[in-house]
Amino acid sequence: MNTPxxxxxxxxxxxxxxxxxxxxxxxxxxEVFLTPQASRAYQSILSVxxxxxxxxxxxxxxxxxxxxxxQGYAVMDPxxxxxxxxxxxxxxxxxxxxAGFLQHRNAERGEFYALMLFAAAGMILLGLSAEFITLFxxxxxxxxATYALTAWLRRGSRPSExxxxxxxxxxxxxxxxxxxxxxxxxxxxxxxITEMAGPLTQAxxxxxxxxxxxxxxxxxxxAFKVAxxxxxxxxxxxxxxxxxxxxxxxxAGVKAAAFVALVRVFVGLSPAxxxxxPFIAFSTLAVLTMVLGxxxxxxxxxxxxxxxxxxxxxxxxxxxxxxxxxxRGGDTSAGVLSSTPLVAxxxxxxxxxxxxxxxxxxxxxxxxxxxFGTIVALERREDETKGNAWDLDRFAGLASRKPGWALAxxxxxxxxxxxxxxxxxxxxxxxxxxxxxxxxxxxxxxxMLASAAGVYYYLRVVVYMYMRPAPEGALVxxxxxxxxxxxxxxxxATVWFGVLPGPxxxxxxxxxxxxxx
Amino acid sequence: MPFQAIPTxxxxxxxAALFCIGMLGVLVRRNALxxxxxxxxxxNAANLTFLAFARDRGDVTGHISAFFIIAxxxxxxxxGLAIVIAVFRSRGTVNIEEIQxxxx
Numbered sequence: 001m002n003t004p005x006x007x008x009x010x011x012x013x014x015x016x017x018x019x020x021x022x023x024x025x026x027x028x029x030x031e032v033f034l035t036p037q038a039s040r041a042y043q044s045i046l047s048v049x050x051x052x053x054x055x056x057x058x059x060x061x062x063x064x065x066x067x068x069x070x071q072g073y074a075v076m077d078p079x080x081x082x083x084x085x086x087x088x089x090x091x092x093x094x095x096x097x098x099a100g101f102l103q104h105r106n107a108e109r110g111e112f113y114a115l116m117l118f119a120a121a122g123m124i125l126l127g128l129s130a131e132f133i134t135l136f137x138x139x140x141x142x143x144x145a146t147y148a149l150t151a152w153l154r155r156g157s158r159p160s161e162x163x164x165x166x167x168x169x170x171x172x173x174x175x176x177x178x179x180x181x182x183x184x185x186x187x188x189x190x191x192x193i194t195e196m197a198g199p200l201t202q203a204x205x206x207x208x209x210x211x212x213x214x215x216x217x218x219x220x221x222x223a224f225k226v227a228x229x230x231x232x233x234x235x236x237x238x239x240x241x242x243x244x245x246x247x248x249x250x251x252a253g254v255k256a257a258a259f260v261a262l263v264r265v266f267v268g269l270s271p272a273x274x275x276x277x278p279f280i281a282f283s284t285l286a287v288l289t290m291v292l293g294x295x296x297x298x299x300x301x302x303x304x305x306x307x308x309x310x311x312x313x314x315x316x317x318x319x320x321x322x323x324x325x326x327x328r329g330g331d332t333s334a335g336v337l338s339s340t341p342l343v344a345x346x347x348x349x350x351x352x353x354x355x356x357x358x359x360x361x362x363x364x365x366x367x368x369x370x371x372f373g374t375i376v377a378l379e380r381r382e383d384e385t386k387g388n389a390w391d392l393d394r395f396a397g398l399a400s401r402k403p404g405w406a407l408a409x410x411x412x413x414x415x416x417x418x419x420x421x422x423x424x425x426x427x428x429x430x431x432x433x434x435x436x437x438x439x440x441x442x443x444x445x446x447x448m449l450a451s452a453a454g455v456y457y458y459l460r461v462v463v464y465m466y467m468r469p470a471p472e473g474a475l476v477x478x479x480x481x482x483x484x485x486x487x488x489x490x491x492x493a494t495v496w497f498g499v500l501p502g503p504x505x506x507x508x509x510x511x512x513x514x515x516x517x
Numbered sequence: 518m519p520f521q522a523i524p525t526x527x528x529x530x531x532x533a534a535l536f537c538i539g540m541l542g543v544l545v546r547r548n549a550l551x552x553x554x555x556x557x558x559x560x561n562a563a564n565l566t567f568l569a570f571a572r573d574r575g576d577v578t579g580h581i582s583a584f585f586i587i588a589x590x591x592x593x594x595x596x597g598l599a600i601v602i603a604v605f606r607s608r609g610t611v612n613i614e615e616i617q618x619x620x621x
Contacts, residue, residue, distance in 0.1 A: 133582045140589045144596050151600050160603035161616050167597050168552055172543050174593075175559035178586065179536055182566035186529075189574050191582065237619045 010069045012061060013076035013128050016054035016084045017121040020091075023050030024117035031110030040108045044099035044482055047113045051092035051120065058084030058124075062507060066515035072192050074128040075264075077515035082358050082508070083127035083260045090252040090365045091120040093486045097373045098245035100480035105381050107153055115152075116249060119145035123257035130268070130515075132181035132191040135261060136174065139225070142257065143170045146250060150242040156385045162241025169224060169234040177221025183214035184269075193268040200272035211273070218265065219281060225258040226315045229288040236296075239308030240390075244379065247304070248372035251311040252365035259318055259361065263354070267325060267514060279326035283443055286323050289316030290450040297457050304375055304390035306457055307368070310416055313454055314364050320447050321357045321431050324438040325350055347511075349438050354513040356431035359504060363415065363423035363497060370490030371412040374405065377477035377487075395461055397470025405477050406465045408491040415494045417458035418451050422498040528569035536562035549601050549611035553594075560590045 027043055034040065058081050066077035095113060102108035122142030129135040147170065151163025185191050187210045188199035204211045223231040239247045270278045293313030300306035375390060383389035399406035415424030428451065435444045497504055535558055542555030564583045571579025605611050 133585050137585055137589055140593060144592055147596050147600060151603055154603060154607075157604075157607040157618055160600060160607050161618060163600045164549065164604050164616060167600050168543070168549075168556070171556045171593055171597065172540075172559070175539070175556055175563065178560065178563040179566065182532075182563045182570070182582075185567060185579060185582070186570035186573075189570075189576055189578075191578055240619055 004071055006070070009067075012057075012064070013069055013074060013080065014125065016057045016061075016088065017124045019054040019057065020050055020088075020117045020121040020124070023047065024114040024121070027110040027114045027117070031114075034110075040103075040110065041099070043108070043110050043113045044095045047095035047117060048092045050117060051088040051095065054120075054124070055085050055088030055092070058082075058088060066512050068130065068194060068515065072194055073131045073134050074125075075130045075194070075515040076128065077513065078508070078510055079260060079264070079354060079358065079514045080124075080127040083256060083361070084124045086256050086358075086362050086365050087120050087123045087127075087253045089362075090249060090256070090369055091116060093366070093369045093373070093490055094245045094249040094252075096482040096486035097248060097369070097376050098243075099482040100478060101243060101245050101376050101483075103480070104478060105153060105155070112149070112152060115145045115149050116246075118142075119149065119249065120253060123253050126257045127260040127264075129261065130193045130264065132185065132193070135265070136178055136181065139174060139177075139258075139261070142254060143174065146170075146246070146254060149246045149249075150238060152246065153243055155381075158241040158384065159243065162238045165234050166238040166242075173221045173224030173231075176217045176224070180214045180217025180219075180221060183210050183217065187211050187214065193265060196269055197272050200269060204273055212277075215269070215273070215277075219278075222258060222262045222265070223285060226255055226262065226319070227312050228285045228315055228319055229292045229312065232289070232293070232312050235312055236305050236308045239311070240302070240305050244304065244372050244376045247308075248369040251307070251368045251372070255311070255315060255318075256361040256365060259315075259322070259357065263322060263325070263357065264514070266322070267350075267516065270326060275326045279323060282319055282323035282326065283440070286316055286319035286443060287446055289313070289319055290447050291316075294450045294454045297454065300457065301392045302390045303392055303395070303461060304372075304379075307371055307375075307416075310454065310458075311368065313450065314360075314368075314416075317428065317431060317447055317451070318357060318360060320435050320440070320443055321353050321360070323443065324353045324435040324440050327435075327438040327440050349434065351511060351513055352434040352437060353431075355505070355508045356427070356434040358508055358513070359501070360427035360431050362504065363427035363494075366490045366493040366497070367412050367415040367422070367424055370408065370487055370494060371416065373483060373487045373490065374409045374412065374477075377405065377479075377483055378475065380475065392461065392464055393471060394475065395464045396468040397474060398465040401470055401474065402477055405487075408487050409465060410462050411491045411494050413458040413461050415498070417455040419455070420498065421495065423494050423496075423501070424498070426498050426501055525569050525573040528565060528572075532562045532565040532569065535559075535565065547613050549604065549613055549616075552613065553597055553601065557590060557594070560586060 061081040062078050068075050119142045122138050125138040129138050147167045150166050151160050153159040187203035187207055188196050227235040266278055293309055293316050297306050297309035378394045379389040415422035418424050418428045432444045539555040539558035543552050546552050564586050567579040567582045
């Protein structure tokens with residue numbers, strides 16, 4: 001019998017996920033010994049500590065050389081290690097927000113944090129996966145945990161409705177992807193992405209239908225997960241109905257992990273096919289997502305729903321980066337959807353795109369979680385069934401009552417809109433510059449116009465906070481130190497990374513961000 | 518030869534048919550439980566495809582994949598049914614058309 005031999009080097013990349021799973025088990029087991037009235041303040045702190053430790057391991061993994069681990073079922077490269085850091089930061093912030101949120105609803109239980117940490121472990125492992133079954137299992141680990149989190153609150157009909165919609169469409173997407181993976185397995189005889197490209201080149205000549213159907217289904221599955229138009233229908237309802245800290249985790253972590261896996265799969269497999277096909281597919285998705293995401297957000301008066309549409313728009317900007325990976329470099333005369341045969345861009349340009357995507361993911365994570373955090377403080381349990389808990393009027397006159405909160409929200413809105421000096425602006429600069437360098441001038445212009453339209457609805461929140469008088473009996477934000485720590489941390493990160501991005505860009509200044517065979 | 522083996526394309530056609538029935542069901546049917554069953558059908562179509570190809574190639578990867586998929590589908594079913602029960606408790610119906618309270 002040939003037993004595979006593993007060394008410690010194989011296990012380093014999965015240690016962050018291991019830490020999170022361990023902490024989740026501790027949280028679940030300790031819950032057994034608590035009475036319903038017992039204080040559960042330690043739970044969010046423990047989650048934050050676990051995320052911090054896992055993030056530090058991820059950060060130290062950044063320095064390692066990219067390599068395939070665990071017999072090629074996973075890879076360890078700076079791309080996935082940086083995702084580990086982003087996911088851990090996002091989960092820690094969301095756990096801090098959850099403490100206050102759940103306590104006010106009398107729903108704070110260890111299982112909530114355990115599910116959050118399981119989801120985070122799934123995200124980290126999804127970023128590492130280099131084999132279709134591993135990818136599917138990890139995708140389900142993160143999805144099943146998020147379905148349960150979405151339906152966590154059992155008061156009112158919204159959470160269960162949101163959980164149900166998320167479950168049906170998430171499972172549908174997973175099934176599409178799995179069937180696509182099965183077809184690709186049939187065409188190549190392997191499920192490992194690093195080994196697939198070779199046999200795929202042969203199979204595309206003999207069985208093109210099988211290969212292209214497989215590609216299409218896998219791409220559709222991913223498009224559901226990252227909420228790209230036209231696969232976005234579930235997003236607004238799910239984001240609105242889910243508990244706000246969970247929405248924050250979904251908009252940041254789930255999306256980041258899905259994008260990393262998407263890039264890994266398609267960069268690994270597309271050399272076998274004409275690069276023009278993935279380019280057309282992803283650039284079409286990018287245009288639709290950027291434009292429609294922003295247009296649909298324009299009329300929203302419900303701030304939580306507006307942020308849901310805005311997260312769709314941000315997925316569009318990231319999709320622009322993904323499209324740039326398959327573009328022909330340097331030729332700016334190519335139109336929005338060029339019909340000339342394309343060749344892959346140089347590895348230097350590709351690396352710039354990877355850098356842009358990663359920086360953007362980090363920037364979006366800290367900003368979006370901060371924005372949802374402000375909503376956590378302003379919403380009230382009683383109003384959730386009435387549906388006005390997230391109305392724009394909640395923000396009226398906030399600046400005169402609570403200037404600190406208003407300032408934090410302004411920072412987040414400016415960052416989402418891409419106004420300097422915030423991390424959102426810098427992320428857009430890096431991403432759009434990489435896209436223009438790759439020859440996607442038309443797409444980048446569409447993206448910039450769409451994000452200019454987006455500034456309208458972000459600034460409307462700021463206008464309400466600073467220029468509208470506070471209504472009678474206006475609510476003050478619920479104060480809790482964990483919420484405040486999370487908001488201050490994300491606001492400081494938003495401005496700091498926007499002004500001094502040096503440490504982050506130095507971390508990403510490498511020529512081997514993504515492991516390729 | 519004791520029996521005539523069924524050729525692989527037949528299995529693949531069956532799997533494709535199951536997948537299409539499942540997909541159509543998710544898009545058309547209105548009962549949450551039926552939709553849920555259709556998703557299981559799609560997962561099993563993928564399973565059958567993996568197995569058919571694995572048998573055709575004499576490769577074990579596909580067989581192992583099927584086990585993983587069955588396990589994951591079971592976990593998903595547990596959470597999914599719990600959510601369907603939560604929906605039924607809060608509304609008294611599992612008709613998808615009536616699960617539309619959030620405004621667009």
